Amino acid sequence: MSQPLLEVQQVFKNFGGFAALSGVNIYVNPGERLGLIGPNGSGKTTMINCISGLLTPEKGKIIFEGNDITQMTPHHRARAGIMRTFQIPKPFNSMTVVENLCIPLEYAAEHKTSLSVAEEEARKILTLIGIEALGDLKPTGLTQVDMRKMELARSLAGRPKLLILDEVMAGLSGSEVDEILEILFKLNEQGITIIMIEHVMRAVLGFSKRISVLNTGLNIAEGTPDEILNNPEVEKVYLGE
């Protein structure tokens, strides 16, 4: 067995007196599709912020491709191939959608390109996501759903090895969920490892090879989608019914 692409070891993070993460362990193997679920407030987004580097954990290690990246700045992690989306989209509002994509293309993707090449590349990615018609618009005019698609496109522009999706399916209808899933499967086939945080069960269950469940900052379960569905504790704190 090869080493995991990303390994989160015993991570702790507090906000004031509130323990958001109390010793969480997560790993994802190269090429894998990992689902991360848990009730609202269970620490999933904090976990993502620790992996992408916006937060530094008080204790624990984060290891990417065998290197300890716990103290690395977020932009270096982005360049190393960790890209993410934001639960509440964070577009660059003064730029057009294409220009939004040019930022990671110029700053995170491995080769430094000229602007015109970057723009061309950006349009290709927009076409892949199906929002090529929005390229010259400013993000402020976009619907929530298009904004999420733009976030996804922007994180792809950074040529990720590991793509972390924080609730990209929120508010999407069934057919739109299928559409995005199809794209994600395709990206995964091309070798991109994906961590999906999602409340839309159909999406996580259908997509993930393996699912990790968090509750109140602790791992409570891990397994295949079927195992998770039949886990009594997960049913109690998360699924209901």
Add this chain to the structure above:
Amino acid sequence: MLLFLGAFLITQNFHNQYYYLAAFTVLQYIILSQGWNILGGYTGYVNFGTGAFFGVGAYTSAMIVKTFKIGKSAPFLELPILFIAGGLVAALLGLGLGYLTMRIKGIYFSISTLALAFVTVTIILNIDALGGATGLYIIRPRKIPFFTNYMEFLFLVMVALSIFAVAFARYIENSWIGRGLSAVRDDEDAAECTGVPVLKLKVFATMASSTLMGVAGAAYPYFVTFLEPISTVSLDVGVNSLAMPLIGGTSTWAGPLVGAVLLGIIQQIALVTLSPEYSLLVIGILLVSFVILAPEGIVGLFRKFRASLKK
């Protein structure tokens, strides 16, 4: 280049000194507002303390003039040395401010730049070597080869510096650096996560901005010939350098240029026909009306106008 040649021809043929003085002020503000806009416009950190950087540049330059007296032996070498020194010292101060941007944002950053200006005045007032409250006299070289008057030479140098400032701002704006700065302005977290070295760019923007301000300051002693802290590190300089880009439009290099030329000229006219107080009042009124009615400035209005013509 053509602009510079034109300016050179003017100095050779036209000798009404008032216009040179007025033009100097306008050119000085072109440099200051381009400098301000790199941090305030492109990066989104509003600086009220331009006066501090301008003042630090001016005092550095004045001290060099007084101590080393290079003017007599190498008249053409002196100004570049002054500019480099003034720019460097201001850049050091900018480095400090740059690290401040790591900790504070928005209105709190702006307030601390205001505080920086007051602290600078107080420090100069209390150092006797810098003339303290009494001020410093700087004697302008009486003659310089090829020019009938030193002021005309100074004017020409300012033209060159302004062209450089505009070209520099334009280069930054159109390069990957400028696009990175816009990303920082829009959302620092998203910028970091898309690979933008936010802190490095902020420190760069602050230093580039303060260097230009320091260079503009370095030319000032020979212009006024008498340096005194309260009017040099003044809030007027801070407000003007902020009002000009805001009125012209902060998104592009053309904004501060248009703003500085327009407001600089209006102010000079108001100064002569009315009084110094009124000239500042004019700026105040224009600033308020633009912020409310046309937040994208004159350049923004012009673009809208052109877009509506196309339709």
Add this chain to the structure above:
Amino acid sequence: MKVLHDVSIEMTEGETVILLGTNGNGKSTLIKTIMGIVPPNQGEIIFESEGVQINLVGKKPQEIVNMGITMVPEGRRLFPQLTVEENLYLGAFRREARQNLERNLSYCFEVFPRLGERRTQLAGSMSGGEQQMLALARAIMSSPKILLIDEPSVGLAPILVSQLMTSIKEMKENLNLTVLMTEQNFSQATKIADRGYIIVHGKIEFRGSNVELSGNELVKQYYLGT
């Protein structure tokens, strides 16, 4: 761009109606049009109260709220820097609501005990589920007759979605509300709805009861997945 085209829907008192349709098909626009936030190019919106018919077109949002129609916007739109209690007080801005302030407040805390526990906490610091409860409670504070709810389940854990639907149903029955709701979670929404509409590209393509909706091809295609 035409967002809504010749759309007609109606609700009778005490009904819960769901509005289905993929994103960008005009559901939110329809709710905003009813609230007076987006003016329609053509058409009428008639509100009947105590035998009097009033056309809402041309009325300001605040006048519409005053008649007893309130919206729970998509994405919650709370005042994050204010406490739970302050957010609730702001919901009770219209005169009738101010008279019933204490009663409504205690009712909200009864339906959502969690909000009572956290009444002095800042709204922005609460979890997504709690924020959605607060957004609903804030709407209830205005003593509405009609409640328009835009995408209540976005970003909520499955267990919270079913709890939320139960709360909506409970409030509807206790306060005799009429509810119009847009929702992507079809199976949860139909648990509490009486009937629904499907909007596709700004047009009503289908209307029917819960059972009829469940058998509809469009619903199968868009919501139930294959």
